[in-house]
Amino acid sequence: DIQREEEKVKRSIKDAAKKGQKDVCVILAKELIRSRKAVSKLYASKAHMNSVLMGMKNQLAVLRVAGSLQKSTEVMKAMQNLVKIPEIQATMRELSKEMMKAGIIEEMLEDTFESLEDQEEMEEEAEMEIDKILFEITAG
Incomplete structure (x- = not known):
């Protein structure tokens, strides 16, 4: 415009x-x-x-x-x-302790089972030795 x-x-x-x-x-x-x-x-x-x-x-x-x-x-x-962060931290610490205990217990159980297996092997070997000696003594 x-x-x-x-x-x-x-x-x-x-x-x-x-x-x-x-x-x-x-x-x-x-x-x-x-x-x-x-x-x-x-x-x-x-x-x-x-x-x-x-x-x-x-x-x-x-x-x-x-x-x-x-x-x-x-x-x-x-x-x-x-x-609550402090509560969670405390719970995590407790869980960690329990896991440590469980880990230690697990190791102890493993050691025990290994020793049992060793004993079984030792018994088998001992029986084999005994059989061998008896075979030699009796000359077959």
Whole structure:
């Protein structure tokens, strides 16, 4: 709309110049300059408004992040209250002790079974020796 009016004013200036109306040309030229300045101010205002809008969107995003962080902190506090770290550590220590005992007991059982197997082997070997000696003594 403003640009159409600007074109009309330019035509009016040309018409006034053809007619030799210098005063009218000056007044219309000043009006044209004011119109251009107004358009420039409008564009500057629009840019400023866009800048303010972007700033507000940025602040909104920061507020959302802050809210999320606050909720995360609350969740972490709730988890901390639910999970008692010292109790878990004590339980883990007890479990570790029991596992150590079980490991030691397991080793002892393995040693006992190995010694039993050794005794069985020894008895078998002893019987074989006895059989061998008896065979030699009785000469078959």
